[in-house]
Amino acid sequence: MTKKNSVPTVREIASHCGVSNATVSRVLNGNYSNGFSVREEVRQLITQIADELGYRPNLAAKNLVQRKTKIIGILGYNMVFGWPSNIYQVTTEAAVRYLQDHEYDICSTAPNFLRDDTELPPWRVDGIIVLQECSSRTIEQMEKIRLPYVVINGLAGAMGSTVVLDDIEATGHAIEYLLNLGHRRIAYAGPTPEHRKHMSIRDRHDTYLSELKKHGLPRISGHDKIFLSTQDFLETAVLEEHATAILAYDHIIAMKILHDAPASNIQIPEQVSLMCFNDEYLCDIVKPGLTTIGAPSRDMGKLAAEILLTQIKLPAEERCRQQIELHQHLIIRSSTAKPFRTSGSSVPNDLNRRFSGYDEDVLLDTSKNIKS
Amino acid sequence: MTKKNSVPTVREIASHCGVSNATVSRVLNGNYSNGFSVREEVRQLITQIADELGYRPNLAAKNLVQRKTKIIGILGYNMVFGWPSNIYQVTTEAAVRYLQDHEYDICSTAPNFLRDDTELPPWRVDGIIVLQECSSRTIEQMEKIRLPYVVINGLAGAMGSTVVLDDIEATGHAIEYLLNLGHRRIAYAGPTPEHRKHMSIRDRHDTYLSELKKHGLPRISGHDKIFLSTQDFLETAVLEEHATAILAYDHIIAMKILHDAPASNIQIPEQVSLMCFNDEYLCDIVKPGLTTIGAPSRDMGKLAAEILLTQIKLPAEERCRQQIELHQHLIIRSSTAKPFRTSGSSVPNDLNRRFSGYDEDVLLDTSKNIKS
DNA sequence: CAATATTAAGTAAACGTTTACTTTAATATA
DNA sequence: TATATTAAAGTAAACGTTTACTTAATATTG
Known part of the structure; x- marks a missing residue:
């Protein structure tokens, strides 16, 4: 009602209602501790006036006295930047x-x-969720002020909790799946461990190698070079070394291969099967649909949040890091099939499933993703 | 050095250094007003201890006394959500x-x-930038507490500034360009004004109609239906009504058309030219490269920020909304060409430019995007 | 009706900074 | 030597909330 052009405060509301600021604060927060109570009419007046004035509590003042903000910062690989x-x-x-x-x-x-x-945000937060990574300086700072934080799919410092994906297990499953389909010449397309730092790069690549060794299968050239040109890769891996299946580090690389293969006269999956990590939304609408290894994205997010809030509730000295590792699961679509010597013969889509030895429903069951 | 597990405060630093908190505050902020001064050794000690303790000022306390936050909120069509x-x-x-x-x-x-x-964020901000749109309740709140805000490419309330794109002019240029190429049967693919609220939907569609009328050209079916199926659209607009050019509402629709046209045996640009609004990064790597109408994105962002800061600096009663409209510009690539009766004959790429009557360099000059 | 319990508030300190104003000691000037 | 000036700080109030503690009025009980 009144035409004050400053933001309304608790004290203003109080004087409007003829009560003290403490009363207003308690009413607006529903804080009836310490035997506080109000008459119903006063309570209604206060909420009404607060609404009329467009009152929003000054969080700075609130933070100051309560020593917490009820705000969680999200850092790292999120979407605010680039x-x-x-x-x-x-x-x-x-x-x-x-x-x-x-x-x-x-x-x-x-x-x-x-x-x-x-x-870190310039204002105080009660906790931090890091998506994949943040600078080591940031980790240091969080450790120093003992700010609870959880890193999703990345590495934390001494007191940071983590929720990570088991890429070693997942790569094993991928290779096993291709083996069961009958593939014996399996190529790998992705960055090599030297070139970037995220652990998935090393885990996926090295497990590819160790699984091949375990089963006495030959390595296919291309795994030892960073994936740059689809044509070069297909030239050596498929045309020269006759790979019948390709495991790609991520969906971006798989998409490139899928898109460029026709130009090299290579049919997917007739001539070569293709599968990849990261079950992003494009993978299922593309043709042929990409067989992928999907992460339990929703679980990761929820778990990280859960762990964080648990830590926050604990007194600082009782906090101890949690480290959770999650299973990934195969999502079988039509970019993978049994290998055929006679190139060009098309495979009925459902043959995949019938002979794969996998029950898709079981594999898609994410109800228990957490490793024991 | 000390193993306190709480966050360090100005007062702690002060007692470490044997000075008062005021001195610490002034040193750390470099605030030498009111004839303040320190001995060099004290100054160095303070900054050193602050660094050792990992001091970060409590922004809540700072905000409280300074009554500003130095934080700008970003709302609307940004990347944090979905x-x-x-x-x-x-x-x-x-x-x-x-x-x-x-x-x-x-x-x-x-x-x-x-x-x-x-x-609105839960903490105070000094100003808001809205990307395209936010809820009307949010607008109301900003108006009520007289929070300075700038809406980018969308509508504001009574005191909000805006930086918008002139879609009417841009659509006119697009049609003119197609006319100069020789096209007389121009189709439009996009949402119809009834279906969503952003002003670009109405502006582009209605200008398409008025320009056709101005030049005495026939409307092509499809402009009056929401674009849903590429096949349906191409069927009527191109195969039945013989459109030789398509203007698409955005790059998503254009991409769909580009992707699905081969399935209908339609060649772009040989049989039909294609152009669209929104010069997103995909448009230049796709084949054929899409001719687009690009917005001066960088200018929009910078201008909005500039306006916002100007408003913030002004005392509340002197603020008055600014409304800026920006030119868009043609970016000519190879998805548009002169219309050919003899379908299937391919057009040398540079013919486009030679006969288009446009000088690309001039059109790409964004140095003066602001309309007078 | 007096003592006690309950209802309905009010008071004031505290949170961590900043900053206008004040103080002290040293140095410069008359 | 007395006074003025300056360097180098210190003091305390203020920002807007919350909340432990206190108080006054009313209701209940014996």
Whole structure:
């Protein structure tokens, strides 16, 4: 009603209603501890006036006295900045939903390299969720001020919890699946461990090699070079070395192969089967649908949020890091099939499943993704 | 050094250094007003101890006394939540860069419908940038507390500034370009004005109609239906009504057409030219490269940030909304060509430019995008 | 009706900074 | 030597909430 052009405060509401600011605060927060009570009419007046004035509590003041913010920061590989394709969208969504259900707000901010080389938000947060990675300086800072944090699919410092994917197991399953289909010449397309740091790069590549060794199968050239040109890769791996299946590090590489294979006169899956990690939304609408190894994205997000809130509730000295590893699962589509000597003969789609030795429903069951 | 497990405060640093908290505050902020000064050794000691303790000022306390946060909130069509393809990435980046250069931090948050139906962050911000749109409740709130805000490519309330694109002009240019190429049967593929609310939907569609009328050209069926199936659209617009050019509402629709045209045995641009709005990064790597109408994304972001900071600096009563409209520009690639009766004959790529009557360099000059 | 319990609040300190104002000691000036 | 100036700080209030503690009025009980 009144035309004050400043933001309304608790004290203003109080004077409007002829009560003290303490009363307003308690009413608005529903805090009836310490034997507090109000008459119903006063309670209604306060909420009404607060609404009329458009009152929003000054979180700064609130934080100051309560020494917590009810805000969780989200860092790393999220969407605020420059990541072209975000594989953590579903994960983030699940985490945020869980946090909001538990009365936490979330925030993310662009790293400000002019202010400081941290990625931490300038205001206090009660905890942090890191998507894949953040700078080591940021890790140091969180450790120093004992800020609870959980890293999703990445590495943490001494007191940080993690929720990671078991890529070694998943690669094993992928190879096993291809073996069961009858493949004996399996190629790998992806970055080599030297070239970037995320652990999935090493895990997937090295497990590819060790699985081949275990089964006495030959390595196919191309796994030892970074994947740059589809044509080069197909030339050596498929045309020269006669690979019958390709395991790709991620969906981006698989998409490239899928898109460029026709230009080299290579049919997928008739001539060569193709499968990859990261079950992103494109994988199922593309033709042929890509067989993938999918991560339990939603579980990752929810678990990370759960762990974080548990840590926050604990007194600082009782906190101890949690490290959870999650299973991934095969999603069988039509880009993989039994190998055929007679190239060009097309395979009925459902042959895949009939002979694969896998029951898709079992593999898609994510009800128990957490490793014991 | 000391093993306190709480976050360090100004007062702690002060007692470590044997000085008062005021001295610490002034040194750390470089605030030498009111004739303040320190001995060099004390100054160094303070900064050193602050660094050792990992001191970060409590922004809540700071905000409280300074009554500003130096934080700008980013709302709307950004990347924190569920938008599959974000056309404002470059815009956001430009805005953030400008804001950071001027000592502002930025933040974005997921709308929390459990707390309140605002999209405003829970903590105070000094200003808001809205990407395309936010809820009307949010607009109301910003107006009520007189929070400065700028809407990019969307509508604002009574005191909100806007930076928008002139879609009417741009559509006119697009049609003119196609006319100059020799096209007389031009189709339009996109949503119809009834179906969603963003002004570009109406502006592009209605200008398409009025331009056709102005030049006495026939409408092609399809403009009056929401674009759903590429096959249906091509069937009527191209095969039945012999359109020689298609103007698509956005790059998503254009991509679909480009991708599905071969299945209907339609060649682009030999049989039909294709162009669209939104010059997203896919448009230039696809084959044939898409002729587009591009927005000055970077300018939009920077301008919005500039306007916002200007408003913030002004005392509340002197603020007055700014409304800026920006030109868009043609980016000519190879999906458009002169119409050919003899379908199937391929067109040398550079013919486009030679006969288009447009000088690409001039059209790409964004140095003066602001309409006078 | 007095003592006690309950209802309905009010009071004031605290959170961590910033900053206008004040103080002290040393040095410069008259 | 007395006074003025300056360097180098210190003091305390204020920002808007929350909350432990207190108080006054009313209701209940014996």
